[in-house]
Amino acid sequence: MGNLMKAAYLPGNSTVVLKEVEIPEPGHGQVLIRTKASTICGSDIRAIYHEHLGKGPEGYQNKIAGHEPAGQIVKCGPGMRRFKEGDRVIIYHISGCGLCIDCRMGYMISCTSPLRAAYGWQRDGGMAPYILADEKDLVPLPDELTYTDGAQIACGFGTVYEGLEKIGISGNDAVLVVGLGPVGLATLMLARAMGAQKLIGVDVVKERCELALEKKLADQVFISGPDTLDKILSLTGGHGVERAVDCSGNSAGRQLAIRATRK
Secondary structure (H helix, E strand, O other): OHHHHHHEEEOOOOOOEEEEEEEOOOOOEEEEEEEEEEEHHHHHHHHHHHOOOHHHHHHHOOOOOOOOEEEEEEOOOOOOOOOOOOOOEEEEEEEEEOHHHHHHOOOHOOOOOOEEEOOOEEOOOOOOOOEEEHHHHHEEEEOOOOOOHHHHHHHHHHHHHHHHHHHHHOOOOOOEEEEOOOHHHHHHHHHHHHOOEEEEEEEOHHHHHHHHHHHHOEEEEEEOOOOOOHHHHHHHOOOOEEEEEEEOOHHHHHHHHHHHHHO
């Protein structure tokens, strides 16, 4: 391993800048990870094309981009308690203080300590050959999952999982997902795994609807139109779905999710 690596930065002017930087050395309780996969989040797209509008926890501070990485530990600092060299890991994208109530409950994203830092935003992230990470932020990646699978889990799938846990999904439920991008497809996948008895997807893009059917993530899909609500009500005996999740970020999508939900 040389001393330098190329890393991606987001200047906020519709470009990505590659810089040569030093490969970091892990300190106490830290690891150096060889990046195997690092996916792109919608917030990264915003930072690339729409300047740096994020404030506070979403404020980009000229760090190596990428908060959805997975990789393999190649070097450990002193004081390691769980992981070792060679372990396959996911990096949870929020590094909390580890001491506040939110962190102790597992909600590092809600940490308000000045020590809180998001990978790819306030500390260096995954768009580089190597990542410096704290051991406390690592999640073991099972052998049956690829590194690409792992990179999508912590942010995308993790967001969905917590939301579905809060609303509760069971075999009694018909579930509507509005917006079938990566997060919407993850919602369908997890809702099925949680036992939902009927899964309905809606999107304005035909290809996304087709993908949901091709991957057997949805039982029925609709391309959004003026009669979509009527179709959903017809499919559910006229009473609507028990659970609805809007992943579109669109006001019309949110209204559909509400109106299609059973009273």
